[in-house]
Amino acid sequence: MHDSVIPTVRPLFRALATTFVPEAASLDERGWAEAEQIVAEFLAGRPAGVRRQLTLLLRLLDFLPLLRWGRRFRSLDAAHREQFLAAMQDAPLLLLRRGVWGVRTLAFMAYYARPAAAAAIGYRADPRGWEAPGRAAPGPATPRRVAGS
Amino acid sequence: MIRRDYDVVVVGSGAGGGTVAQELAPLVKDGVRVLVLEQGPRLADAEFTGRELEMADALYEDGGAFLTSDGAMTLAFGRALGGSTVVYTGTSLVAPERVIRGWAVPGLEHADVARRSAKFAAQNDVHLLEPDLINDNNRLFVEGCRAAGLAAEQFPLNVKGCKGSSLCNLGCPNAAKMGTARVQLPAAQSAGVQIVTRAEVLSIRDHALSVVVRAGREGEKGAPSEWEPGQYEVRARVVVVAGGAVGSPALLLRSGFGSRLPALGAGFTCHPAHILVAEHERPITNDVGHPKSYYLDRAAAEGYVLETCMYFPFTTAKNLTGFGPAHGALMRAFPRLQMILVLACDKAVPGNRVGVDRAGKPVVHYRFTPQTVEALVRATRTSAKIFFAAGALRVHAPSADPPLIERRDAGRVDALVAARHFRTGKVSVSAAHLMGGCAMGSVGEVARSVTDAWGRVHGVPWLRVADASLFPDSLEINPYLTIMALADRVAEGIRSEARDLLGAGDVRS
Ligand SMILES: Cc1cc2nc3c(=O)[nH]c(=O)nc-3n(C[C@H](O)[C@H](O)[C@H](O)COP(=O)(O)OP(=O)(O)OC[C@H]3O[C@@H](n4cnc5c(N)ncnc54)[C@H](O)[C@@H]3O)c2cc1C
Numbered sequence: 304m305h306d307s308v309i310p311t312v313r314p315l316f317r318a319l320a321t322t323f324v325p326e327a328a329s330l331d332e333r334g335w336a337e338a339e340q341i342v343a344e345f346l347a348g349r350p351a352g353v354r355r356q357l358t359l360l361l362r363l364l365d366f367l368p369l370l371r372w373g374r375r376f377r378s379l380d381a382a383h384r385e386q387f388l389a390a391m392q393d394a395p396l397l398l399l400r401r402g403v404w405g406v407r408t409l410a411f412m413a414y415y416a417r418p419a420a421a422a423a424i425g426y427r428a429d430p431r432g433w434e435a436p437g438r439a440a441p442g443p444a445t446p447r448r449v450a451g452s
Numbered sequence: 453m454i455r456r457d458y459d460v461v462v463v464g465s466g467a468g469g470g471t472v473a474q475e476l477a478p479l480v481k482d483g484v485r486v487l488v489l490e491q492g493p494r495l496a497d498a499e500f501t502g503r504e505l506e507m508a509d510a511l512y513e514d515g516g517a518f519l520t521s522d523g524a525m526t527l528a529f530g531r532a533l534g535g536s537t538v539v540y541t542g543t544s545l546v547a548p549e550r551v552i553r554g555w556a557v558p559g560l561e562h563a564d565v566a567r568r569s570a571k572f573a574a575q576n577d578v579h580l581l582e583p584d585l586i587n588d589n590n591r592l593f594v595e596g597c598r599a600a601g602l603a604a605e606q607f608p609l610n611v612k613g614c615k616g617s618s619l620c621n622l623g624c625p626n627a628a629k630m631g632t633a634r635v636q637l638p639a640a641q642s643a644g645v646q647i648v649t650r651a652e653v654l655s656i657r658d659h660a661l662s663v664v665v666r667a668g669r670e671g672e673k674g675a676p677s678e679w680e681p682g683q684y685e686v687r688a689r690v691v692v693v694a695g696g697a698v699g700s701p702a703l704l705l706r707s708g709f710g711s712r713l714p715a716l717g718a719g720f721t722c723h724p725a726h727i728l729v730a731e732h733e734r735p736i737t738n739d740v741g742h743p744k745s746y747y748l749d750r751a752a753a754e755g756y757v758l759e760t761c762m763y764f765p766f767t768t769a770k771n772l773t774g775f776g777p778a779h780g781a782l783m784r785a786f787p788r789l790q791m792i793l794v795l796a797c798d799k800a801v802p803g804n805r806v807g808v809d810r811a812g813k814p815v816v817h818y819r820f821t822p823q824t825v826e827a828l829v830r831a832t833r834t835s836a837k838i839f840f841a842a843g844a845l846r847v848h849a850p851s852a853d854p855p856l857i858e859r860r861d862a863g864r865v866d867a868l869v870a871a872r873h874f875r876t877g878k879v880s881v882s883a884a885h886l887m888g889g890c891a892m893g894s895v896g897e898v899a900r901s902v903t904d905a906w907g908r909v910h911g912v913p914w915l916r917v918a919d920a921s922l923f924p925d926s927l928e929i930n931p932y933l934t935i936m937a938l939a940d941r942v943a944e945g946i947r948s949e950a951r952d953l954l955g956a957g958d959v960r961s
Contacts, residue, residue: 323775341505348515385776392774392878400877401523411769415783416505421765425787428739428764430502430625432615433585438740 308346308354309339312361316342318377319364322384323410326420338413345412357409360402364391454684458487458646459954460946461661461688463653463703465490466535467935468919468942469694470632470640471572475943477643484954486645487686488637489663491652492532493674500625504764507622510673511539513698520818524876525724527816528884529696532623532674533649534633536696536884540932541620541744542629543607543759544578546570547927547934550752555924557892559905568937576610576630585616587741592732592790593760594746596842602834604746607759616741618762650677651684654812655707656693659914661686690946690953692907693890694919694939697722701806701889701921702814704902704909712911713902717807719800719891720816721926722883724824727763727771728792728832729848730839735787738762744793748834751797751928755823756831758838761793771880772848773855782848782856790839794831795885797928798824806889820876828881829871836865850879885931890921892938907942914953918942 309316317335321328330338346354365376368387372379376387391403414420429435460476462469465488473488480486495510508516513531520527530536546569552562597604610630617625627634641647654662663684665677693700701717710716743762750756763771765783768791772779782789798804798821807815829851836847840862847857849865851874861868873879890909893901898910907922909915918939920931927934946953 324780325777326780345505345509345515345517348509388775393875397522397524397877400875404877404880405523407775408770410775412505412766415765415769421504424765424783425735426739426765427787428502428618430500430615430617430619432617432626432740434615435740439737 308358308361309343311358313339315361315365315377318384319361319388319406320410320413322381322388323407324414327410327414334417334419337417341416342409342413345409357405360406364403364406367391454682456684456686458485458686458688460484460486460690460692461686462486462488462692462694463661464535464694464696464699464919465533465632465637465647466530466694466696466919467537467632467932468696468939469692470534470537470636471936471939472692472694472918472943473640473645473647474636475940476946477640477645479947479950479954480644484950486640487688488640488645488647489651489653489661489686490533490535490647490649492530492535492649493668493672494533494649495623495674497627499673500623502617502619502622502625504622504766511623520816522819522876524820524881525818526880526882527698527722527886528882529698529886532633533647534631534637537631537932538623538633539621540629540631540884542610542631543744543747543930544573544576544610544933545608545929547937548751548929551928557905557924558894560892564941565934565937568940569933571940572933572936573608573610576635577612578608578610580606581609581611581614581742581745585614585741586745587616587738588736589738589743589762589790590741590745590760592736592842593792593838596838597748599841600834600837602748602838604748607745607747609742609745611742614742618739618741618743620743622764648678649675651679653695653703656691656703656915657707659687659689659691661688661691690914690916692916692918692942692946694917697886697889697920697923698806698814698816700917700919702808702812704890705806705808706812709909709912713898713909715891715898715900715902717805717889718802719888719924720804720806720818721798721800721887721923722818723795723885723926724798724820724828724881724883725793725795726828726832726850726879726881727761727768728794728835728839728850729768729772729782730790730842730844731782731785731846732788732790732844736790738787738789738791749929750831750834754830755797755827757795757797757929758831758835759793759795761791763791771882773850773879778854778856790842790844792835792838794828794835796824796827796831797926798827800888800925822871825871825874829869829874833865833869836869837862840865850874885927887920887923887927887931888925890917891924892922893924905941906945907938908945916942916946
């Protein structure tokens with residue numbers, strides 16, 4: 304899957320992702336590859352303009368901390384990264400707030416759409432429903448009918 | 453360009469289009485050629501895996517990531533054979549009398565909507581889930597409501613053989629949900645209606661539809677189209693537009709109808725919703741069992757409805773406010789989470805509308821009115837009280853800052869949840885009940901409506917609309933049965949005018 308975003312900003316994306324999802328810090332290279340592949344596939348389905356805007360936004364988020372701390376986002380410690388993104392999600396400009404929301408969404412997608420993460424948080428939904436192993440079997444079914452009320 | 457000729461072409465196969473297809477099917481035996489064009493794919497039963505991103509990508513417009521023009525709200529709607537009824541939850545309610553009266557559409561009576569809704573409820577196997585299939589997530593809602601002095605009601609559901617996968621919004625993996633792809637479209641097809649998937653209608657001009665049929669992407673779910681990929685001109689004596697509240701106005705706007713119909717695209721409403729989450733001390737059954745069995749209707753009194761719900765890991769993560777350790781801790785509590793969906797009854801207001809961009813793609817302009825924000829805040833406060841009354845340790849409320857409210861603060865919910873914390877772009881808001889854009893109204897009243905009470909487009913006798921876009925304002929409850937009822941009227945109108953429109957006999961079955 305061709306991805307024009309992540310490979311150009313990989314360290315920055317990982318710095319952002321681990322701030323949004325601290326658990327992502329424990330991902331090994333295979334875990335990151337899986338997470339980034341999920342994002343790549345999602346972005347591949349979006350218009351080129353969206354991918355360009357995202358790359359710009361990521362770079363903006365990297366540079367903005369220079370104004371306050373004289374360092375890029377990637378070079379901040381964890382506490383300052385969190386402080387910066389918290390300020391951005393409350394920024395007076397809707398454009399910045401929604402930009403942070405969008406990157407946050409990608410980070411959550413990268414981390415939580417992986418089956419391993421779903422299992423780790425105890426998510427167990429199964430197409431077999433009540434019939435899946437370990438789920439209490441429901442009693443006999445006797446539906447009550449109503450006329451669409 | 454390949455040319456095809458039909459008598460009636462229905463655009464879209466969701467709650468509206470699927471119903472029209474079935475209800476026009478009796479005409480086929482009189483030689484009337486009926487075609488349904490659906491831009492989405494037809495999935496085989498085995499392709500419904502319940503996997504979150506994979507199914508969202510296959511079944512939703514924009515993979516479920518369609519945003520309003522300012523990026524502040526996600527709109528969820530289907531793009532598949534069966535439209536949004538493939539991913540809906542199947543809650544089946546009849547429109548409230550006061551809402552239909554309030555719409556004041558001449559010729560549209562509540563009794564008629566109710567009668568037709570009952571017909572489709574029966575057809576779709578609508579019933580109350582038996583008590584032993586109710587999971588803890590739903591039970592706690594009922595108990596919490598009771599303890600808070602509120603009366604929860606049970607949702608009638610249209611499921612047959614529900615196994616409780618809880619995966620309704622990713623398409624039922626057990627073929628148990630009675631959407632149009634299970635009930636009305638197969639009935640239409642076996643009566644001779646032709647259905648073509650992966651066929652997007654680009655524009656409609658004077659009885660002619662410009663259609664592109666696409667091949668699926670490599671590895672994409674769904675069967676190939678029934679037609680060869682390519683460009684088609686499909687000619688029809690009657691065209692029924694049922695592309696949904698976003699798709700229909702967008703199609704008619706890019707077809708140039710905006711100049712003669714100034715109300716086209718206007719009046720978009722959508723029940724903006726928050727997903728609220730509460731953490732309990734012990735694990736509860738939440739990701740097994742039907743997710744949405746109960747609701748609390750405060751629409752008339754307070755402008756909101758609360759519904760039980762249960763979502764998937766990424767959807768849940770995205771809908772919580774904030775990030776970092778507190779967010780992660782809540783996610784790790786997944787087996788102990790109870791969820792409530794709060795829906796605001798927003799009103800159709802000037803400015804909230806569907807448009808198209810230069811490429812003809814739909815753009816939805818939507819601003820939250822102060823009334824809608826207040827309704828979301830009131831709904832959040834009530835939900836927090838229900839959660840705590842049900843024994844929750846802490847509640848995640850998007851319009852509180854910080855969003856986590858601990859049990860020791862349960863008495864201060866009214867102060868902690870406030871409209872000033874509702875910051876667009878920061879809080880997650882999504883909507884799945886999309887309405888309006890081709891509003892019904894008085895015959896010929898082009899300034900304020902697009903169609904009459906039978907979905908006839910003003911001044912264009914061969915063009916009809918039959919979906920959620922007909923709603924002149926919010927329905928204030930879950931809409932699919934009402935959409936089917938309105939689509940049933942549109943089909944009846946066509947059948948009764950068949951002689952003039954199609955040169956066929958008057959068929960009123
Ligand atoms: C996640 C979710 C849960 C829901 N749960 C419930 C519920 O429990 N109860 C309830 O009452 N309602 C529910 N709804 C809402 C309900 O599903 C919709 O209101 C209803 O299906 C809308 O019907 P429609 O015919 O207007 O549009 P849709 O059902 O969305 O169908 C429109 C179809 O038209 C197609 N189309 C659009 N444009 C074109 C074009 N140009 N060419 C070809 N095809 C086109 C689309 O691909 C789509 O398949 C839910 C919706 C969602 C998304």
